[in-house]
Amino acid sequence: MRVDAIQNGIVIDHITAGRGMQLYELLGLGELECPVALMMHAVSGKMGSKDIIKIDADIPVDLDVIGYVDPGATVNFIRDGKLIEKRRIEMPKMLTNVIRCRNPRCITSVEQELDHVFRLTDEENKVYRCIYCETKAKV
């Protein structure tokens, strides 16, 4: 399967196979009007199989979301058909309004205006906890 190269935009590469759809949804890519391609289980020399997302527009992408869903993914920034920057994404220390706290006893459950903020408390086990109630995020 082939997807054409893009001229100006972003390629999120080396996504762990199967996580592309979650990333697509959390980044809100379905709401964009520009061409977006999600390829799942593409053949990869290094990884065996991987997911890839191509966004054919110069739009800002929340790198924290990528670092949260799949640390280790790479983001390639394309301008005029050329790769101008390649960035490997690490887990962000804080996540703001990416995921929501599900604890019904948390203050965020009653105060609608509060940001939902999670802090990385255990990098090894990829644990994020709500900064208000310390409830663990469901990844």
Next chain:
Amino acid sequence: MRSIIDVRDLSIEEIDELIRIACDIIDNPGKYSEMCHGKKLATLFFEPSTRTRLSFEAAMYELGGNVLGFSEAQSSSAAKGESVADTARTVGCYADIIAMRHPKEGAPYVASLHAGIPVINAGDGGHNHPTQTLADLLTIYREKGGFSGLTVGFCGDLKFGRTVHSLINALARYEDIKIVLISPEELKLPSYVKRDVLKKNKIPYVQTTDLEDAIPQLDILYMTRVQRERFFNEEDYLRLKDSYILDPKKLVNAKEDLCIMHPLPRVNEISVAIDEDPRACYFKQVLNGKYMRMALMLKLLEIL
């Protein structure tokens, strides 16, 4: 601007200093009686509390300061839908320090981000209650002379009991502590506390359902109430509430210098027959709580 939301906000050195100040207040109350002259404490209690609110108020009065506030959400603007952030910002214009209790976890933290004055968490749902932990630590210190080498038993509701989680967190930072966890299966200490606190700090611990069997080895026995308000299901509460009741018979094999603690209020988990036993320390905890709150307010107001 420093606030205390969680006992982990304080280093061991800071806790030691608070204990030293509290002990000095106990020995020399006159020295402290006007230290907060002209200062105002706002007690913002969005849910009922007798002990904690009165303790904060008594603490501020004994330091020569004044108190304003409310004792239930219905008598505050929260009843009109005001946010915690707005309430905190408003009160920050009137008072010098806030003590806040709220049924929702994290509410005092939100207040601390907006008040512009120090906020002390006086209990946020089942989450944190740092000044209770400070009262517990002062009690242990005064009864045992320190923390190292102690075997501390926690009994009752170890799942929802915020005082238990908080005290375990604080004790885990001291050396040579052993923990005994006594609870019914349904109310065991959450696995994340065991993993993130006990195992991480290499604190030896055992879990048991048998209170009598565990008692002889204990230096401290921390009893807790099975709290009705932490259950979504009334049936579960009724089934578990009488799981562990401490009475004189269960103390037959206990150490002579055992220290029996309870964050209070109790329902029936400690028989009143134990109240006169010299090992009963739960009313001393109440008094110690006031002294630690005095010490904490003096530090947060940067008077000491």
